[in-house]
Amino acid sequence: MKKRTEVQQGTLGLMVLKTLDVLGPLHGYGMARRIEQISKDLLAVNQGTLYPVLLKLEHEGSITSEWGASENNRRARFYRLTRAGLKQMQAETHDWEQTAAIIARFFEVRAEDLT
């Protein structure tokens, strides 16, 4: 149980960084919606779990936040990627792609390929 949450939290952090990189500054709800749209069911429930992750990323210096006005002129907290965050995202993206590629190669392997 616990393990899965950790993986999800890790991936959630990377998704946040990527979303901010692609879409620019966003508030929490906006991010939650994007992530839900793209990942389909991740964050369909328990959207609130996003906020501790945002705080952690902010503590790590990957994102910053400030109060701003939302589309319908409401006050909302906007998150923005920092340069450290950009670097972190690129590094993690690279790691992910590498891992994914390796795992993919293992999935492609069939018994006869190994003889």
Added chain:
Amino acid sequence: MRSLRRFLERLTNFVWKRRGDPRLREEMEDHLSLQTEDNIRAGMPPAEARRQAVLKFGAVEAIREDYHAEQGLPFIENLLQDLRYAMRLFSRSPGFAAVAIAMIALGIGATTAIFSVVDAVLLRSLAYPEPESLVKIFFNNPGTESYAVRFSVPELEDLRNRAGVFEQVSVSARGSIDLTGGSQPERLEAVAASPNYFSLLRANPQIGRLFDSQDVALGYAPVVVISDGLWRSTFAGDPRVLGRTIHLDNDPYTIVGVLPPGFRHPGRASSQDVEVWQTSGFSAAPDPPPTRGTRSLPQAWGRLKPGVTLAQAQDRLTAMAGELRREYPKDYPSEGKWTIEIRPLQEALVGDVRPMLLVLQGAVALIVFIVALNIANLLLARASGRQHEMAVRSALGASRGRIVRQMLTESLLLSFVGGAAGIALAEGALRLMLRLIPPTVPRLSEVTIDWTVLLLALLASLLTGLLFGLAPALHSSKPDIRGGVRGSVSGAGGTRLRDALVVSELAMAVVLMIGGGLLLRTLRDLIRENPGFNPSQVVAASVNLPYPTNPSLDPYLTIAQQTAFYRELRRRMNAIPGVELAAFVSDLPTTGQPFNFALGIEGRPSKSGEELRVEPVIVSPDYFRVMQAPLLRGRSFAEDDRDGNLPVAIVDASTARRYWPDRDPLGRRVRLGQDPASSWRTIVGVVRDIKQDGLDVDGVPHVYISIYQKFDAQQGVVFRDFSTVSRTSLPAGVLEPQIRRQVESIDPRLPVYNVTTMNEVLEGSLASRRFSARLVGGFAGLALLLASIGIYGLLAYVVGQRSREIGLRMALGATRADILKLILHKGIVLTAIGVVAGVILSASTASMMASLLYGVRPRDPAVFLVVPALFFAVAIMASYIPAWRATKVDPMLALRES
């Protein structure tokens, strides 16, 4: 890097108590309203839109907790929370906290104080560089059972030149010496040593120089090295003291150096530290000509060559002693089996006090153990009392780890506070102990609470907390939740553990009490011991006649000159108003005796393998009358027993019994020492045994010799220190200036010192025993108290747990006597087991104490009966209180409670 930054952010938040709650609430509110708007836009009714938004957001509490944990440092927050909680708990039951803290403090305080002494005296290495190669050299005649005998200069030369195992060998002789020239003559502790003494000990001067090869002489070199203490007290720390001439026993000496404050002569400081060091070759006056058989040197120290082990050196010395015995059969009688033994310096110095320190250490270990058991019991009792609370906590979702942590925090807090209090206590206890410890314990000046001891004490307090915290924590962290919440009584497991703890506590306390009882009984017997004389209303004062190396400076060179002085002083002292009678003695009773000599008996063939030895005591006329020591036969010394008249002697009853068991010793002739020139003395009287060597030393034969007759047992051995004893009703302080005035009016250069009553001299000789007996006795009392607290606590707890059962029994017709019996029974059974175990343990270990006992057997039946009886009485009293309280249980209340 990133995690460091994250940690710092959280730390800042934690320190500034920054709370993320408002921000999260605001963000949450925004999030929900945006989602609600989107839902409404998708066609939901407003109420449903809000409900769906909340559902989608998830469990708010869990998220807030995560958020909060991310915001600060939850570990420390929990710790602080636990600490606050623990403090609240302790302030709610201050009795428990005070008892637990006091017990830990006592345990740690006592350990630290005693350990500090043991550490300085036994464990810490000597304050000389490379102490491991330093040895003390002993010369023994095992065949005649005389050990640590004196040796001669040729034997010293053999150690240096023939043995081949020593880098250096040095002689030292201790004594006291008169320093004159100041406002008042002073008596100093002096050491005369070989010139290589300081280089052997690798000492360096504070100013000036120490002895070296330029000071090599046959007799005494005219130079002297002084201690830092003497330099500061008598010479005001003046560096110009170098080159100054001082007079020691009338001889002029030039001060060449001052030792640093930390330097000490490797020996027991009987009363004072050594203040002056002289150097001598011990081969010219006042020492006798150096022949192999003239053994006058008392102490030898050696430093082994690098790479030579103790065992190798010992083998070589044993072999060399054998060669010497064959080469000089005349100087080494075959029955003596003369041999040389070396012992590490540290061991040689500590030797005598070791048993006492070990017993003290054992007592401390027992006390610490008892304290530990008691605290474990206390915490255990609390833990079972708090099972309800623990059950509620787990029901509310506290994890097992969290509960364990909280309990650990509580017990660690206890042991830290207790540890801190214990260290403070140790400081006070050490000061008290240093006042109680007899000054004969070596290296006392080095005793301080040092950081190793402190660390040990802290570690002890930490371990105590962990150990005792863990057991109850684990015990209480697996409660049966439903049973616990409902308040039902736990299983028997915990109770059995507590019974075992109390029983072992009782057993330890019994062991301590029996040990204390044996020591106290020994002390009581010794105090009641008849010293052989009447010590009350006797004032003693010591005087030191100088013994210069230059005979022309010696005003007391001949026995006639000495006699004139003694007679004049006695006449003047007898004239002091308030003094009934005065006399002189070479060594006061119970202070020991530096010399013993072979005893030759006229007409008695010397049997092989037997060497008769006696200790000489030099006394003036009237000595036995002043001391009120009964003369059994014959007469006492008279003014006529002077040089030129018949040499006479008085023997004590032990000597008479041993050497003339069935004949009258009067009129027989004896001779002291092996020197054929030593005079035959006719026995004129027999006196009752006087405890000359200490109240706990029996049956050493003594021969009394008139102070007016020359002591010629051995060349080089002279008696010039003596004590005056006066029978008087005046206190010592009043008499002191009068005695001083009388001595000064004859010779103003003579110091008068150690003016005290004979009773104080006796007390002083028991100081070491009194100290250990009181300490162990105190520990025994403490153990008794702790053990009764332990048994009381256990029974009180049992009564609390069983109050419902007791109520039920009473409701069903049990009388108060039945209830009393029910509870007392448990107390009696536990005490009986504990006492029996303790008695068995004591009986099997008591022989370890044998060397500390006198006149009391290690399994003294009285102690072994009285202590358990006393213990039983106290334990039953302690059990009676909770039992009595059990009878006060109101059946209605007890039944309604559940």
